[in-house]
Amino acid sequence: MISNQILQNTIEGLKSISRIDFCVLDVEGKLLASTLEETSNYESAVTAFVASPAESQVLQGCQFFKIFDEQQMEYVLLASGETEDVYMIGKLAAFQIQNLLVAYKERFDKDNFIKNLLLDNLLLVDIYNRAKKLHIDTEVRRVIFIIETIHEKDNAALDNVRTLLGNKTKDFVTAVDEKNIIVVKEVSEKDTYKELEKVSKDMYDILRNATEEQLHIAYGTIVGDIKEVSKSYKEAKLALDVGKIFFNEKNIIAYSTLGIGRLIYQLPIPLCKMFIKEIFEGKSPDEFDEETLTTINKFFENSLNVSETSRQLYIHRNTLVYRLDKLQKSTGLDLRVFEDAITFKIALMVVKYMKYMESLEY
Template identity: 60%
Template sequence: MISNQILQSTIDGLKGITKRDITVMDVEGSVLATTEDIDIGSQVPTVPDLIHSKAESMLIQGYQYFKVFDEHTVEYVVSIKGEDEDVYKVGKITAFQIQNLLVAYKERFDKDNFIKNLLLDNMLLVDIYTRAKKLHIENNINRIVFLIESNNDRDTNSSVMDIIRSLFPAKTRDFITAVDENNIILVKDVSEDSQRGVMEKTAKSIVDTLSSEAMGRVRVALGSVVNDLKDISRSYKEAKMALEVGKIFYEDKLIINYNRLGIGRLIYQLPLSLCKMYIDEIFKDIKVGDFDEETLNTINKFFENSLNVSETSRQLYIHRNTLVYRLDKLQKNTGLDIRTFEDAITFKIALMVAKYMNYMEKSGY
């Protein structure tokens, strides 16, 4: 069904060309859009007479009425005041225009359903290629899934969808849809250039545009490039995983690429029982929650600066000896000297594992 806003915009444009007032009603005679001084929602009692007749158009009380068909079913009725030949032509043109809109919207709706079912793995393999052929969707071209997360309300997310569509207009190989209230999915044709850097530039343009439009904080996750329609669901699952891993380990990143998850991907796939065993082995009776904020900040900054004592002390605005004292104290409590590469790796992984366990616990797993 075409939105009333689109119907109104269509007849406003036609009135600008033809200088004729046009009204569009549903099959019960309720006014959906009009250029006349008529209330939207008001009833036109003559419409049922036309619906029940076999005629495609009818002249009633100075108005010409025209049926608009969706295949063989009447979907709308158009009315224009006047009895001359020009009014008849305008009516036929209006009915033809709306009928074409119905076809276009139905095709878009069918494609949207197809892509959703494809993403969610709701289709048999044979059905994928059969339906794709009917919908004129090409198969063997490179595509990638972008998952755009927005934690705004439903109305704002609708605006986000419109902005995404405006960023990728008139691309018959691109598809934009949503499978829940918070996430918008862009299935993008990358047949021209599937290099990783190009894909991340596209993701950055999405983040920058939505930020400039005051849509709040958004995160964009990328799956892998796939070459077959049946594999789009895999790219979607990868993007979902990337988004989840990003929330746990890379909170400050707004763009998360599945192919750049690093050790976060490995930890995310570990069973919690194995994670607990590792934490108990490394920290014994110490809990990560026992470390105060100053200690954790010192550790993280030390890792950021590649175990460089001088640079870390400079960025923390503390004396070098103060930093050495803190690191010595950490070694005494944990048995790990993070100034050495091996202990630093062990400690870094342990912190990430603890973070993962805490996230999973809060998520109810």
């Protein structure tokens, strides 16, 4: 349960304090961590020690100690030396590793609970019972952040995120698949979505500088009860998917900012095709030339303002009017009329959604 690197760091820290060398082995005598320059073959000695009823013993010039996880023996600790001082320091070291086992087991239990909570795998009564047993508050405000990485992650990546986020005991970092890291973050009563946006940007900057790989961060809405955490997770997951289609230029996307894209994402493809066919008579609104598409997008960016659009495109106002008239003749939609503009905007988004879904099939 504890990684060999954690064991190595622990005994190196103990050695720096006590100036005594340590060695951690499994119950079969396999070396897991050591501060000894030369490691002797302790396999037979460990096997004999494990089989004996003694909890500590002096063998081959070392103090041997058994370390248990509840009733199951997990490790054998060796402290180099046979004196009383070595025995006392060795007992302290064994106690420290024993406590590490307990702490990591508790974190593992909490991690399992959070995973099942996110995936809606728990009954309502089990949520509150297990939360109470694990000392997790049930009535605090929380929000889910999903950090998507390009490359598959490992346990080290999760530990990095925990460290970068400050290892706050009330926040949880876990994963339910290969590329997404999930942060269950507790927020205060005064925190608003403006603060969440700032948290996301800080998180993105820290992780981007640390990993130097492309990241996307999405987050759901704030929930006030532990049973609603899965709701915020589903929202964050939806925001991540919808963001790739309609906001692919953004690295951070909030569920609350998805707008009409959230509705389009939930439409069945046959209905989308029917809509495009009825509005444009079989044509696709994204088949216009680059100049026309640039004009349309800039017109929407400027809230259908003809003067501002022509200024930003560096063209005469009459040239823009001519382009809009030409578009009206080919589509039957006048973008200067709000309802027609809305129809056209939705059509562009629908086509974008359809193309994205088609790309997933290949």
